[in-house]
Amino acid sequence: MPVNLPLPERSALSPVAGVQLGIAEAGIKKANRKDLLVITLSPGTQVAGVFTLNRFCAAPVQLCRAHLDWVAQTGSGIRALVVNTGNANAGTGEQGMRDALETCCALAAALNIQPEQVLPFSTGVILEPLPIAKLTAALPSAIAKLTDDAWFDAAEAIMTTDIQPKAFSQVVITPDGLITLTGICKGAGMIHPNMATMLGFIATDAGFAPEVLQSLTKEVADLSFNAITIDGDTSTNDSFIVMATGVSAVKIKSTADASYAIVRSALIAFARRLAQMIVRDGEGATKFISIEVIGGKTNEECRLVAEAVAHSPLVKTAFFASDPNLGRILAAIGYAGITDLDVNRVQLWLGDVWVAKDGGRNPSYQEADGKRVMQAAEIAVKIDLGRGAAEQTMWTCDLSHEYVSINADYRS
Numbered sequence: 001m002p003v004n005l006p007l008p009e010r011s012a013l014s015p016v017a018g019v020q021l022g023i024a025e026a027g028i029k030k031a032n033r034k035d036l037l038v039i040t041l042s043p044g045t046q047v048a049g050v051f052t053l054n055r056f057c058a059a060p061v062q063l064c065r066a067h068l069d070w071v072a073q074t075g076s077g078i079r080a081l082v083v084n085t086g087n088a089n090a091g092t093g094e095q096g097m098r099d100a101l102e103t104c105c106a107l108a109a110a111l112n113i114q115p116e117q118v119l120p121f122s123t124g125v126i127l128e129p130l131p132i133a134k135l136t137a138a139l140p141s142a143i144a145k146l147t148d149d150a151w152f153d154a155a156e157a158i159m160t161t162d163i164q165p166k167a168f169s170q171v172v173i174t175p176d177g178l179i180t181l182t183g184i185c186k187g188a189g190m191i192h193p194n195m196a197t198m199l200g201f202i203a204t205d206a207g208f209a210p211e212v213l214q215s216l217t218k219e220v221a222d223l224s225f226n227a228i229t230i231d232g233d234t235s236t237n238d239s240f241i242v243m244a245t246g247v248s249a250v251k252i253k254s255t256a257d258a259s260y261a262i263v264r265s266a267l268i269a270f271a272r273r274l275a276q277m278i279v280r281d282g283e284g285a286t287k288f289i290s291i292e293v294i295g296g297k298t299n300e301e302c303r304l305v306a307e308a309v310a311h312s313p314l315v316k317t318a319f320f321a322s323d324p325n326l327g328r329i330l331a332a333i334g335y336a337g338i339t340d341l342d343v344n345r346v347q348l349w350l351g352d353v354w355v356a357k358d359g360g361r362n363p364s365y366q367e368a369d370g371k372r373v374m375q376a377a378e379i380a381v382k383i384d385l386g387r388g389a390a391e392q393t394m395w396t397c398d399l400s401h402e403y404v405s406i407n408a409d410y411r412s
Contacts, residue, residue, distance in 0.1 A: 001163065002163055002164060002277075002280045002281040002285070003279075003280045003281075003285055003286065003287065003288040003377050003378070003397065004280060004288065004377055004378060005164070005166075005277055005280040005281055007164055007165075008152060008155065008165060008166070008167040008168065010151075010152040012169060013149075013151035013152055013167050013168075013169045013182055014151075014169040014171070014180050014182050015148035015149050015151075015180075015182070016148070016180050016181075016182050016203040016204060016205050016243075016245065017042075017148075017180075017205045017245060017247035017248070018041060018042035018045055018205060018245030018246075018247045019039065019040070019041060019042075019148060019182075019203045019243065019245060020039070020040045020146040020147060020148050020150075021037065021038070021039050021040075021146065021147065021148070021150040021151065021153070021154045022037070022038045022040075022141075022142040022143055022144070022145040022146040022147070022150065023036065023037055023038075023142060023145060023150060023153045023154060023156075023157045024036040024038075024138040024139070024141040024142035024145070025138065025141075026084065026131075026134045026135050026137070026138035027131075027134050027138075028084055028085065028086035028087050028124070028130075028131055028134055028135060029085070029086025029087060029124060029125070030086065034153060034156050034157035035084060035085045035086050035157060036082075036083070036084050036085075036135065036138050036139070036142050036157065037081075037082070037083040037084075037142065037154050037157040037158055038080065038081070038082050038083075038107065038139065038142040038143055038146065039080060039081040039082075039083075039154070039201070039243075040079065040080050040111065040146060041077070041078060041079050041080065041081075041243055041245065042245055042247065043077060043079070044077060044245070044246050045077055045078065045079075045243055045244065045245045045246065046077070046207070046208050046209075046210050046213050046243075046244045046246065047068070047071070047077070047078040047119070047213075047241060047242070047243050047244075048068075048210075048213040048214040048216075048217035048241070048242050049064060049065075049068060049119070049217065049239060049240065049241045049242075050217055050218055050221040050225075050239075050240045051064065051065060051238060051239050051240075052236060052237065052238035052239070054236050054238070056090065056091060056236050057090070057236055057237070058088055058089050058090030058091075058092075058096070058122060058126075058236045058237045059089050059090070059092060059096035059097045059099065059100040059122075060089055060100045060103075060120040060121050060122045060237070061236070061237060061238075061239060062097065062100075063097070063100045063101060063104065063119075063120055064119045064120065064121070064239065066116075067104070067116045067117070067118065067119055068119070070116040071116070071117070072210065074116075076114065076116070076117060077117065078117055078118075078119055078243075079111065079113045079117040079118070080107055080108070080111055080113065080117065080118045080119070081118070081119045081120075081121065081201070081241070081243075082103055082104070082107050082118060082119075082120050082121070082139070083120075083121040083122070083123075083157070083158050083199065084103075084121070084122050084123075084124075084130075084135055085122075085123050085124055085157065085158055085159060085160055085186075086124040086125070086160075087122060087124040087125060087128055087129075087130050087131065088122050088123055088124045088125060088126045088128075088236060088237050089122040089130040090122070090126045090127070090236035090237055091126050091127040091236070092127070092128075092129055092130065095129060096129075096130065099129070099130040099132040100120050100122075100130075101115065102132055102136065103118075103120050103132065103135060103136065104116075104118040104120055106136040106139055107139055107143075110139060110140065110143055111143070119241070121199055121237070121239055122237060123158065123160055123186065123199055123237050124160055126236055151167055151169070151182055151184060152165060152167060154167075154184055155167040155184040155185075155186070158184065158186040158199055159186050160186060161283055161406055162186050162187070162281055163281050164281060165184070166184060166185050166186065166274060166277040166278065166281065167182070167183065167184045167185075168182070168183055168270065168273055168274060168277075169181065169182040169183075170182075170266065170270055172262065172263065172266040173262075174250050174258075174259035174262045174263060175258040175259055175262070176249055176250045176251070176258065176259045177248060177249040177250050178248065178250075179204055179205055179206040179248050179250050179263065180204060180205050180248075181202060181203070181204050181266065181267070181270050182202070182203050182204075183200065183201060183202035183203065183270060183271070183274050184200075184201055184274075185198055185199060185200040185201070185225075185274045185275070185277065185278060186198060186199050186278075187199070187278040187281075198225060198238055198239075198240075198278055199237070199238075199239050199240075200225055200239070200240040200241065200271070200274060200275075201241050201243070202241070202242050202243070202267070202270065202271065202274070203242075203243045203244075203245070204242070204243070204244050204245070204267075205244075205245050205246070205247045205248040205250075206244050206246070206248055206250045206251075206252060206259075206263060207244060207245075207246030207247075207248070207250060207251040207252065208244045208246070208251075208252050209252065209253045209254065212252055212253070212254060212255060212260075213242060213244055216242075216264060216267065217240070217241075217242045219264075219268075220240075220242070220267050220268050220271045221240050221271070223268050223271070223272065224268065224271035224272040224274070224275040225238075225240050225271065225274075225275045225278075227272075227275065227392075227393065227394050227395065228275045228276070228278060228279050228394065228395050228396065229307065229310045229311060229394065229395075229396050230278075230279060230282040230283065230285070230396065230397055240271075242267070250263070275395070276288070276395050279395045279396060279397050280397070282397040282403075283402070283403045283406045284399070284400040284401070284402030284403030284404075284405070284406060285397035285398060285400070285403075286320060286377070286397075286398055286400055287319050287320065287374075287376075287377060287378070287379055287397055287398040288377065288378045288379070288395070288397055289310075289319060289378075289379045289380075289381060289395070289396050289397060289398065290378075290379075290380050290381065290393060290394075290395050291306045291309050291310050291381045291383070291393065291394045291395070291396065292306075292380065292381065292382045292383070292391070292392075292393045293305045293306045293382075293383045293385065293391060293392050293393070293394075294382070294383070294384050294385070294390075294391040295345075295347075295383075295384040295385040295386045295387055295388060295389070295390075295391070296385045296387060296388050296390040296391065296392070297387050297388035297390060298388070298390050299390045299391070299392050301336075301337075301338050301385070301390070302385070302390050302391055302392035303392045303394070304336045304337045304338065305332075305333050305336040305338070305383060305385065305392075306383075306392050306393065306394035307336070307394060308332040308333065308335060308336035308337075309329055309332045309333065309336075309381065309383070310394050310395075310396035311396075312328060312329075312331075312332045313399055314328045314331075315328045315329055315332055316396070316397075316398050316399035317398070317399050318374075319374060319379065319398040319399075320398035320399055320400045322371055322374040322375045323371075323374070324350075324367050324370030324371050324374055326348070326350065326355050326356070326370060329348060329381065329383075330343075330346070330348065330356060333346060333348075333383060333385075338385075341385065341387070342359075342386070342387065343359040344358055344359040345358065345359065345385070345386030345387065346358075346359050346383070346384065346385060346386060347383070347384040347386065348381075348382070348383055348384075349380075349381070349382040349383075350370055350373045350374070350379070350380075350381060351373035351376070351379060351380050352373070353365065353369045353370055353372075353373055355370060
């Protein structure tokens, strides 16, 4: 079961003015399950995105980038998104590109917009052809069901190995008025920053200048979805999208605007909450672990240390077993890539327990105290590098027997 992750309530997910969602059962991988999502956006909506850095990126990712570039050059707007689960349309060559384009063309024709105004997304098994006929045949059904209050169903429609849907809403008070944030995401395995094997969609009725929204989206991604890891695998289909309809009274034209700082902070916190839902629902996860690294010279070296600890199979399996073999954490710090690290200045805490002091075992540390902390469902690791004021936090989970079972049977 997910780690301390309550199921979202339908009634708690707020509509966002200018956004409608429709869901269908296309039978892309399995029958009788929601696996197709269409999102339509009102004219004037600004859309920004961040995508996987995997060189084997999927056809829909390549097309999304091209369509966002077209929008930026022409001044047109993105008017629709289409998401399928059950098939990643990755590693599918030129046919995969044709299928992604056909998806956009079919939806554009039905909505009377340009194909370039559609962003396609896919998630599922890699290296298998997209059943394009099933997908396009189900589009009319999804369009017929378009409504502004289908966020829960939308979260279900994009799931793959997720145990439960992930969704959240929030109202933010700004000097210029109220705005609504509602978002969904999916992901449970093949999770590693840059991005993760995840899809994340956040909608708001705030208005943004295009360049401000894109810059903020990148920053938000770096501090949320790019700060989580489950298994160290970077996927082919990762996408994080922010949609700003501009229907509210809040219009942000520059970072100097009165509402910008408040909206920025709210978006970061909102995206972090969604990203942490992915970790809490990690494949086979039994522990949710935060790794805070402070005292670095730069944020980058803090990130290197946090990633080394978070990715270590030895560290993650120790957490699963509640085994305080904490020398594994020191080892990970040591190979993280800081060549001039003075280990005699490194401190390590596990929860409220000071484990390593000045690079060695704290004389007052008792293994029973370490085991007590590790038996909890949520664990905080804090590392002080003792060399500066920079800091970085990453969120991860343990590595269990169930993770192996899920991925061994993924295609069945």
